[in-house]
Amino acid sequence: MITFRLLLICLVSSLFPALAANSFNILLYHHVADNTPASTTISPKDFEAHLAFLKENGYQVINLDEALNNVISDQPLPDKAVAITFDDGFLSIYQNAFPLLKQYGYPFTVFVATDPIDHKFPQMMTWDMLREMKQAGAIIANHTTDHAYLVRTDDYSEQWLRMTLENIHHAQKRLTTELGDVPNWIAYPYGEYNDALRKKMAEEGWIGFGQQSGGVAKFSDFTALPRFPAASSYANLATLKTKLASVPLPVDYLGLPDTVTRTSKNSLTVNLNGKLKRQNELRCYFNSNAYSPKVQSSSFTIDIQQTFKQGRDRVNCTLPHESQPIYYWFSFQWLYWPLSVKAETTQ
Structure with missing residues (x-):
C-alpha cells in the first residue's frame, strides 16, 4: 500500500510539468501612441521593439483562434507560441500598430466596445478600419457595448445579470452586423467579472478574457483566460521576456x-x-x-x-x-x- 501510494505521488508529480507543456501566452495592449494615458500606453517605438524581440528570439506569433483550438483539442502548439491582443479599439492601433503587424506578418485580435465606434468618437477606429483589419486576417471580438464596469454593484440580482447579458449580446449583434462572423469571445472591461457572470458565459458557450497575467493551457478557466499586460511599466523587455518564457501553473x-x-x-x-x-x-x-x-x-x-x-x-x-x-x-x-x-x- 505504501509503495503504491509513493508510486502514485511520483506519477502525479511527474505530470505537473507535462500539464503546462502545451501552453501559450497572450500579450495585451491598449494604446500604441506617444500622447495617450500612460497607464495603458506603449509607444510605437517600444511596440516595434516588442515585435522585433519576438522575431529575434524564436517566438511564434499565432492566431488566437488557432491557439485556443489546439489547446482545447490537445493538438501541439508551435514552440514559444504567443498571441497578440488589443482592448478598446483605439485609433492608434490602426495608425501605429497595424502597419507594424503587417510588416512582421503577425496575426492579432482586437476586442472592441461598439458604442464608441457607433458614436464615431475621434479617438476610436471606424467600422471601415475594422473591416480592413478583418480582411487582413485580424480577429475582431466583443468588449461589451459601452465598456462599463460590469460587476461594481451591490446587488447581483437576476435583473443585473439580464442587463449585463443584454449589453454583451447587443455588442455581439453590432459586430456581426458590421463585420460578419465573429467569435463568441468576451474581454471583460478592466478585466472585472464575478462567478455569476463567468458561469453564465460558460453556459452560453463564450470564451472570456481577463487582465490578470499568466499563460493558457487545457486546465485553464476558459471563461476568464489570463493575458500579460505589455504597456506602461509592463512594456519593459527586461521583465516581459521572463513572462513570455513562463508557463502556467497547473491550478484547479x-x-x-x-x-x-x-x-x-x-x-x-x-x-x-x-x-x-x-x-x-x-x-x-x-x-x-x-x-x-x-x-x-x-x-x-x-x-x-x-x-x-x-x-x-x-x-x-x-x-x-x-x-x-x-x-x-x-x-x-x-x-x-x-x-x-x-x-x-x-x-
Missing part, C-alpha cells in the same frame, strides 16, 4: 473564490493539479510586497496582511520550473467592492 480553477470580495482583508487558497516541487521557492506578490505562502503538497495559501483598497488588486505567484530556467506563473485578480451604506442597512 474550480476551487478559487469569487473575484469580487466585500471584505478588506482576504486570504487565497490555491489547489493544484499535482504535487509541488521546489515548494520552498514559491513566491507570491501583492502590491509589490512579497509573501511566502503556506504550502502543502498540492495546495498553498496566502494570507494578505494588507488592507485592500477599493478597486482591483492582484496576487501574482511564481515558481521555478523543475528542469528549465523558466517560471510557472499564476495570477488572481480581486475586486474589492464593499457594500454601500444603503445596501448594508437593507440586508
